[in-house]
Amino acid sequence: MAYKEVSDPAVYVSFPLEGEERALIAWTTTPWTLPSNLALCVNPDMEYTYYHDVQRKKDFIIMTERLAALYKNPAKDIQVKGTMKGQELAGKKYKPLFNYFLKEAEKGAFTVVTDTYVTAESGTGVVHCAPAFGEDDYRVCVKSGIVVKGADIVCPVDPNGRFTSDVKDFANVYVKDADKEIIQTLKKADRLVQAGSIVHSYPFCWRSDTPLIYKAVPSWFVKVESFKDRLLENNKKSRWVPEFVQEKRFHNWLKDARDWAISRNRYWGTPLPVWTSENYDEIVVIGSVAELEELSGVKVHDLHRETVDDIVIISKKTGNKLRRIEEVFDCWFESGSMPYAQQHYPFENKDLFEKVFPADFIAEGLDQTRGWFYTLLVIAVALFDKPPFKNLIVNGLVLAADGKKMSKRLKNYPDPKFIFDEYGSDALRLYMVNSPVVRAETLKFNEKGVKDIIKDVFLPWFNAYRFFVQNALRLQKAEGKQFEYNAALSLSSDNVMDKWILASLQSLILFVRQEMEAYRLYTVLPKLVSFINQLTNWYVRLNRRRIKGTVGEKDAHLSLNILFEVLLNLCKVMAPFTPFFTEYMYRNLSHVLPASQRKDSVHYEEFPQARKEALNPAIETAVGHMQEVIELGRAARDRRKLPVKTPLMDIRVVHPDIHTLTALGSLQNYIVEELNVRTVSLTSEEGTYVSIRAEPEREPLGKRFKKLASDLGKAIQALSHGELKDFLAKGSIDILGNSLSPEEVRIVREFKGDKTRYEAAWSSNILTILDCYEDEELKSEGLYREVVNRVQRLRKKAGLQPGDPVELFYQVGENNNNSALAKSIKTHQAKLFTATTVHPIPYSERTLPAVNLLTEKYEVDGEKLELSLANYAFHVNPVILKQKYGADAEDVATALLSRDYTRTADSLQGNQGIIKFVLNGKPVELKEGEDFFRTAAQKLHLV
Numbered sequence: 053m054a055y056k057e058v059s060d061p062a063v064y065v066s067f068p069l070e071g072e073e074r075a076l077i078a079w080t081t082t083p084w085t086l087p088s089n090l091a092l093c094v095n096p097d098m099e100y101t102y103y104h105d106v107q108r109k110k111d112f113i114i115m116t117e118r119l120a121a122l123y124k125n126p127a128k129d130i131q132v133k134g135t136m137k138g139q140e141l142a143g144k145k146y147k148p149l150f151n152y153f154l155k156e157a158e159k160g161a162f163t164v165v166t167d168t169y170v171t172a173e174s175g176t177g178v179v180h181c182a183p184a185f186g187e188d189d190y191r192v193c194v195k196s197g198i199v200v201k202g203a204d205i206v207c208p209v210d211p212n213g214r215f216t217s218d219v220k221d222f223a224n225v226y227v228k229d230a231d232k233e234i235i236q237t238l239k240k241a242d243r244l245v246q247a248g249s250i251v252h253s254y255p256f257c258w259r260s261d262t263p264l265i266y267k268a269v270p271s272w273f274v275k276v277e278s279f280k281d282r283l284l285e286n287n288k289k290s291r292w293v294p295e296f297v298q299e300k301r302f303h304n305w306l307k308d309a310r311d312w313a314i315s316r317n318r319y320w321g322t323p324l325p326v327w328t329s330e331n332y333d334e335i336v337v338i339g340s341v342a343e344l345e346e347l348s349g350v351k352v353h354d355l356h357r358e359t360v361d362d363i364v365i366i367s368k369k370t371g372n373k374l375r376r377i378e379e380v381f382d383c384w385f386e387s388g389s390m391p392y393a394q395q396h397y398p399f400e401n402k403d404l405f406e407k408v409f410p411a412d413f414i415a416e417g418l419d420q421t422r423g424w425f426y427t428l429l430v431i432a433v434a435l436f437d438k439p440p441f442k443n444l445i446v447n448g449l450v451l452a453a454d455g456k457k458m459s460k461r462l463k464n465y466p467d468p469k470f471i472f473d474e475y476g477s478d479a480l481r482l483y484m485v486n487s488p489v490v491r492a493e494t495l496k497f498n499e500k501g502v503k504d505i506i507k508d509v510f511l512p513w514f515n516a517y518r519f520f521v522q523n524a525l526r527l528q529k530a531e532g533k534q535f536e537y538n539a540a541l542s543l544s545s546d547n548v549m550d551k552w553i554l555a556s557l558q559s560l561i562l563f564v565r566q567e568m569e570a571y572r573l574y575t576v577l578p579k580l581v582s583f584i585n586q587l588t589n590w591y592v593r594l595n596r597r598r599i600k601g602t603v604g605e606k607d608a609h610l611s612l613n614i615l616f617e618v619l620l621n622l623c624k625v626m627a628p629f630t631p632f633f634t635e636y637m638y639r640n641l642s643h644v645l646p647a648s649q650r651k652d653s654v655h656y657e658e659f660p661q662a663r664k665e666a667l668n669p670a671i672e673t674a675v676g677h678m679q680e681v682i683e684l685g686r687a688a689r690d691r692r693k694l695p696v697k698t699p700l701m702d703i704r705v706v707h708p709d710i711h712t713l714t715a716l717g718s719l720q721n722y723i724v725e726e727l728n729v730r731t732v733s734l735t736s737e738e739g740t741y742v743s744i745r746a747e748p749e750r751e752p753l754g755k756r757f758k759k760l761a762s763d764l765g766k767a768i769q770a771l772s773h774g775e776l777k778d779f780l781a782k783g784s785i786d787i788l789g790n791s792l793s794p795e796e797v798r799i800v801r802e803f804k805g806d807k808t809r810y811e812a813a814w815s816s817n818i819l820t821i822l823d824c825y826e827d828e829e830l831k832s833e834g835l836y837r838e839v840v841n842r843v844q845r846l847r848k849k850a851g852l853q854p855g856d857p858v859e860l861f862y863q864v865g866e867n868n869n870n871s872a873l874a875k876s877i878k879t880h881q882a883k884l885f886t887a888t889t890v891h892p893i894p895y896s897e898r899t900l901p902a903v904n905l906l907t908e909k910y911e912v913d914g915e916k917l918e919l920s921l922a923n924y925a926f927h928v929n930p931v932i933l934k935q936k937y938g939a940d941a942e943d944v945a946t947a948l949l950s951r952d953y954t955r956t957a958d959s960l961q962g963n964q965g966i967i968k969f970v971l972n973g974k975p976v977e978l979k980e981g982e983d984f985f986r987t988a989a990q991k992l993h994l995v
Contacts, residue, residue, distance in 0.1 A: 054258040057251055061231050064122060064176065064245040065238060066112065067092055070145040074102060074111035076164070077122070077245055079175035081252065083234045084227035087150045087219045088182035088206050089162075090199070093192050094138035096166035098177060104131040108245070113141070115177020122176065122246065138177075142166045149243055152219050153206050156198070165196040184209075184268040207268055211317070228263060271313035272324060272379060274430065280309050282433050290410075290439040293571045297446045297492050302421050312430060314385045321380030323357050327365045329372050336365060336374055340399065388427025391440055409436075413443035413571060418492045421446075443571050448489040453498045466499050478630040479505045485629060486577040509581055510633060512588035513622075517637055519592060520615050523599050524644070526855065527608055530601070537620075537644050541613045543665060547598075548719060550614050552675045553591040555668035556583065557618050562662045564625055580626060587618060590679065594722060600854055602886070616644065621660045631655065674715035678722060680818050681705055685727040688811040688822040696728050697837040699830045704733040706741060706819035708777070728837070729822075730830075739773060741805055741821060742812070746771045746779075747798045757790070764788060768797055780817075835873050836880035838912045842919060843888045850906040850921050858905065859988055860890040861898045861920045869894070873915040881994070890921075891989040898922070898988065924953060927991045928984045936983070940971065947971055948984055957986055 060081045068075040076092055094100065099116040106129055114122065116135060123129040144164045148154060153161070169188050170179050181189040183199050184207035193199040208218040215222045215230060221237065222230045238244040255264045276283070283306045292298030315324055325338035327347075338344045341352050347365045354360075357380070365374040386393070391409055395401040410432070416424055425444065432440035451457060452464040471480055483502045489495040524535040542554060560583050567576045592599070592615070599615065601608040620641050623634040638654035651657050685703050689696060703723065707713055713734040716723075720732040738744075748765035757764055767787045771779070776799065779785040785792050803812035803821070811822045826834070843860060852858060864874040877884065877892050885891050895918075907920040926948055933941040947969065956967065965980035978984050985991035 054256050055253045056256050058254045058263070059249050059251050060254065061235060061247065062250040063235060063238070063247045065149065065180070066110075066243050066245050067146040067149070067178075067180075070147060074113055076141070076146060076178045077112050077114050077176045078178045078180040080180055081250055082185070083231045083238075085182040085185045086180065086234060086238070087152055087215075087222070088184055088208060089149055089180050090153070090156055090183060090206060091161065091181040091189075091193055091196065092146060092164050093167050093170055093179040093181055093189075094141050094164060095168055095170040095172075095177060096137065096139040096142065097168065098138050098170070098172065099135050100138055100141065100177065101132055102134045102136065104133060106130060112245075113178075115172055117172040118175065118177045121174075138166055138170075149238065149241075150219075150221075152208070156206060159200075160196065160198045163196070163198065165192055165198075167192045167195070182206075185266050187266075190268065205268055209265070209267055211269075213265055213267075227265060269317060272315040272326070272377075273311040273313050274434070276309050276312045276430055279433060280306065282437060283309065283429060286429065286433050286437070286439045290441055290444060291571065292444045292446060294446065294492050294574070297418065297421065298444070301418075302425065305422055305426065306429075312427075314382045315377075315379035316382050317379060319357060319380075321357075321383065322386060323355065323360050324377055324379050324381055326377050327374040328377060329367065329370070329374055334367055334369065334372070334374060336367075384423055384427045385431075387424050388431040391428070391432070392435075410439055411441045413445065414441045415445040415447065418446055418448050445490075445571050445573065446492040448491065448493040448495060450484075450489055450495050450497050453496050455496055458497070465497060471499065471502060475502045475506055476632065478633045479503075479510065482509060482577070482581075482630055485573055486581060490574040490577075509584055510630075513584050513633075514637075516588045516592050516615070517619055517641075519596075519599070520612065520619060521640070522854075523601070523608065524612055524616075526601065527605065527612060530605060535609075535612065535616075535644055536646075537616050538613055539617065541610060542617050543663075545610050545614065547595075547607075547611070548671065549591055549594055549675070549722075550611065551666075551668055552671045553587065553618055554614060554663075554666040555672050556586060557621055558662040558664070558667045559669075559672060561621065561625060561660050565659070565662075577629065580629070583622070587622070590675075591615075591618075594726070602889075616641065620645075623654050624657050624660045627654045627657070670715070674712075674719060677707075677712055677716055677818065678719040680815055681716065681723055681820055682726045684813040684815060684818065684820040685723070685729075685822055688813045688820065689727070691813075692811050692822075692824050694824060696726075697834060697841060698728065698826065699833040699837070700727070700729045700823060701825060701827075701830065702731045702733055702823040703727055703729045704735065704741070704821040704823075706735050706738050706821070707817060708736050708738065708781075709817075710736055727822075738819060741803065742814070742819060743802050743804055744773060744776050745769070745800050745802075746776055747800055749796050749798050752796050753792075756796070760788070760790075764790065764792070768792070832872065832876040832879060835876035835913060836884060839873075839877055839892075839917070840884060840887045842908075842910050842912070842917065843884070843890065846906060846908055846919050846921060847888070847890075849908070852905075852921070854889070857924050858890060858921050859893060859924060860888070861893050861895050861922060861988075863895040863918045865916050867895065868915075871915055873912055873917060885994075891992075891994045893988040893992065895920075897927070897992060924957070924987055925949065926951075926953065926956075926984050926986065927988050929982065929991075932983050937976070940974070943971060944976055944978070947976070948978060960986075 061083055062079065062081050063083055064077050064079050065086065066075040066077055076094075078092060080086065095115070100113055101116045101119060102111065102113050103119075104111050111133065115138075119126045119130070141164045146162055146164065148157075148162050156162070165181070167188070169192075170177060179189075181193055183190040183193040184205050190199065190205075194201050199205055208216045209227055210216050212226075213228075214224050214226050217223045222233060225233070235244060235247055239247075256262060257264055284303065287298065287303060287306055290298075292302070325344070327336045327338065328334065336347070338347070341355070344350075344360075344363065344365075345352050348363045350363050352360070352363070361376055361378075363376065366372075367374055391411065392398075392405070395405040395408075397405040414428075420426075428440040432438060452459070452462075454464060456462070456464060458465045479502050483505045484490075484495070486505075487495045487501070528535050542550070545551065560579060563579055564576055567573075567579075595611050595615075597603055598607050598611045619637070623638045623641065627634045627638075634654050638657075642650045681703075686696070689698075694700070705713070705716060705723075707716070713736060716732075717734055720734075723732050724730070746768045748761075748768045750761065750765065753761040753764055764787055771785075771787075775785065779797065780799065783794060785797065801814055801819070803810070805812070805821065809823065809825050811824055813820050813822070847858075850858075862877065864871050864877070868874060869878075881892060898920075905921040905923065907918065910917045910919065928945045928948060930941065930945070933944055937944050948967065951967075960967070960980055967978045967980075967984075969976050980986065981990075
């Protein structure tokens, strides 16, 4: 079913009350339903006005609030004679519009009835009721006794939407085409008060694109209302995720459940197994093929209509012929029968069915609340008085990016094949599972969201994996043996970040197990994605030097062992959500596992168990606070436009809890490194640095307290510093006898220090104060960090790997060794080597035969900097060579520098650092460290 904006007639029609000189006015946009009118409905609690229409010179009654809808100037156009509640109109008789169904008056028709579904939003507050063409019409007529449930109903429209001969004036006319004739007839009868048109949303058949009409048809029903209480009770016995769908949406649907029409008037479908006599005096419901064969004497091989419709049963009671009714099953009945049909129960697999019923869990969309979920429950409760499933996951609907339903015709969504080919099914799956759709909310599908999963999740995760592989191979090369994982080794680490990531991994495993057992996907994926962020952006980044072996091979082995354990277990935890990516990663990682622990696939692995001995909530909390401080410090730098490469003197951390400050003190080295500050100061005296006050959140206060909100607002603004600290600690505060929450009281903090020098930032509990003053020493260090950045970029551009033997040469300006940049490089030579693994050598010390790999020019703080990377080359001592070889010194140097560097350097160890050769018939003997040097750094005594 689709909806379109269409223009339809909108008519106001009068219904004179019997024995009175006044009439009710009803409004309708479906004039074709007026010949079937059997009642008028008013709201019993709303006010109605009895008035004289000046222009029409007649007395009418409509809802008071709707007078302006019918009259442009009610004060001028009408004369009010009185008012009444709708209840006072109940039971009054009125003159029918047509004489087609006058006999219905004997059943109470043509009477004013009441119901609260009548509103003041449209029309006149008087609703005309044609029970065959409206759900509420039918309901109020049944409630009033005008229509008897299950009995014939006035419905003068045939299956083709044309009037029957019961409505003789419009017989065989399509109902929508009859609107104009009906309006003319009403006008002639002086019953038309006003006619116009309205543009509104109207249902159309999505296949034929023709308008639909609401029409009652004879149906076969399941008497749901007779066991509604059991449905409500059994609904409580299963678990729904999310819960609100079960407790509100589905509960409300069950509470108002009506008898279920299970028959449909079409050819294709499963035939209803009901045989009846011609006048329905005798009804036989068939329970099996065997029973049908027994009663009919016909062998049944096919249950489709073309076969069973011709089967006749001879009644054992009367001898009359019983034939199958024409209707077929509603397909939702078949869907609801799925648990039994798939096992062919009760004819086969009885034991198996009883073992697997109810199902452990099912999953479907929110739109199935009134569909599959409902029919499953109705049939299960009717048969067994139990729910058909133990757990139910409800997902929301996936719409196009523009919020419309995905449509092949509109092509308002990307081709799924393109998404798979471009981003992979794992990225799509993770995007979907980490979206509102798993919380039964709507998702507007956006291709960028899938792309972002690659960028924000898979690439960082893969980079952590690749970093491990690179350094495991490096360690393997250094130690001459393959890296092997040792589970016991991980727990021996004293490094706080090692303990933290292991503890976080165990907490993650426990959390995922707990939430998956509760079928709460929407809590699991955010936690998994957050852990990947913690691993890549915190653990790996803060431990790069350790993992790369800079601190020592023993520490490298330990940190690699822990990184492997985390990556392996993360593969196992993520395997259900990203099956292909984790399989690829696992197959490579598992090579370092002992053969007895190795599986052919990650999907053969058991879901990991948490290592209780690695759990450490205190460290997790402490590192969490450390991360909070670092994030606040970065935010402060951003506001001051101070890049992290610019060193600063101090960051002061303020927190009321001394234990938190102590824990932060043990982690201050990380804060120093991440924020590039010299010191971290810790204090609990917030009042020294910040003033706090409270402001009322007026909107929530107004909604909750109405007139009292103003007094509460003033009291909130008058709260003392001590009261506010109490509020922050407890999370609530009593004011004027009312408990207020943080949603109603907003805390405002203001920094009291020198705002030109310091930048303050705070979260709910932590305050940071960053000292932004730069002295000359700090500026020099900042320049050094800029140089480190350029060197790393140069190495990357040259395609170098860690450990590749190269030398770095530099020149500042036109060989300006007295500039601030040149002095910074010289001052921080050792630190620059630690950061880049190369020593900065002035251009003046470069040996010409050195093979230059890459040269780049940069600008750093307004000064020109040229950097060159070159392969290792020998460097001679010209003074010593001149003393030893006189005029031949230059030829000796040329001969040395022309030799193959790698082979010559490798031979030095076996020759006690001596090179011998003959030049011009004279023996030459050169000693490393005196006559020549392997590198410029060695020559300058930097190594």
